[in-house]
Amino acid sequence: MRKKFRMNGTSSFLKHHFYLCLGVIGISTASPAAAVTLGAIDFADTAFADSLEAASGTFIALAAGDGGSIDLATAVLGGDASDSAFCTTPAGCSFSVAFTDNAVVNLAGPDLAVFELGTPQTFGVEISGVVQNFLATDTGEDVLAPNLPGFPDTFDLLVALIDLDDFGIAEGVEVTSVRLLSLENPFDPTVIAAVPGGVVPEPAVLLLWMTLIPALFVLAHLSHQGVSRGRGDARLQNGLVIGAIGWPIRFRLRPKG
Ligand SMILES: [Ca+2]
Numbered sequence: 001m002r003k004k005f006r007m008n009g010t011s012s013f014l015k016h017h018f019y020l021c022l023g024v025i026g027i028s029t030a031s032p033a034a035a036v037t038l039g040a041i042d043f044a045d046t047a048f049a050d051s052l053e054a055a056s057g058t059f060i061a062l063a064a065g066d067g068g069s070i071d072l073a074t075a076v077l078g079g080d081a082s083d084s085a086f087c088t089t090p091a092g093c094s095f096s097v098a099f100t101d102n103a104v105v106n107l108a109g110p111d112l113a114v115f116e117l118g119t120p121q122t123f124g125v126e127i128s129g130v131v132q133n134f135l136a137t138d139t140g141e142d143v144l145a146p147n148l149p150g151f152p153d154t155f156d157l158l159v160a161l162i163d164l165d166d167f168g169i170a171e172g173v174e175v176t177s178v179r180l181l182s183l184e185n186p187f188d189p190t191v192i193a194a195v196p197g198g199v200v201p202e203p204a205v206l207l208l209w210m211t212l213i214p215a216l217f218v219l220a221h222l223s224h225q226g227v228s229r230g231r232g233d234a235r236l237q238n239g240l241v242i243g244a245i246g247w248p249i250r251f252r253l254r255p256k257g
Pocket residue numbers: 045046047048049050099100101102
């Protein structure tokens with residue numbers, strides 16, 4: 001005859017910690033909401049270039065609709081694709097931006113997105129002293145154009161997806177400064193962003209695993225013992241429960257009186 005054991009309060013303890021673990025998982029896996037979607041890429045609100053470091057040449061920067069003239073920093077920082085700037089200096093212009101609350105990281109695939117408007121023009125990107133030229137392609141999306149004579153109602157939104165491999169940047173290395181060179185006018189940049197794949201893993205990922213693993217053990221145990229079907233005093237066999245990642249847990253249970 002098999003000996004019966006009572007969990008004696010263990011089930012309510014496990015239930016409590018099971019729901020606690022689920023709650024913590026819910027918190028730790030809550031990724032930042034996508035602030036802006038451009039070119040079918042979801043960007044968090046920190047993804048964009050944060051400060052204008054230097055500029056040469058003369059730019060005209062315009063907001064969409066009736067927004068009128070704005071400064072270069074407003075046009076090229078942040079995630080608003082409808083404001084932009086273009087160079088009016090025949091010899092070309094350049095400007096540098098810095099990422100201060102994020103970085104562009106060389107991971108697999110493209111790491112940096114440069115959006116511009118209208119017709120593609122060749123532009124240069126300088127990173128760590130290396131210059132490469134790019135031509136953006138149409139995202140298929142349109143943005144509202146400035147409400148000015150001679151302007152269309154909308155501009156095509158174009159993007160160049162840039163891999164830091166092309167600049168000799170080693171895998172995993174962060175870049176926080178990017179210089180853009182207007183080689184053909186009117187190149188009109190509007191958004192400069194780190195693509196989502198180029199995000200450094202955050203401590204939240206470690207927190208996830210620290211909470212997920214015990215939760216899996218508890219879930220496996222509850223499932224094994226059928227506690228959810230009982231009244232909190234489920235009868236069970238003493239034994240060994242193998243957790244979801246293969247670590248054995250031995251439960252010591254008091255025999256039912
Ligand atoms: Ca940023």
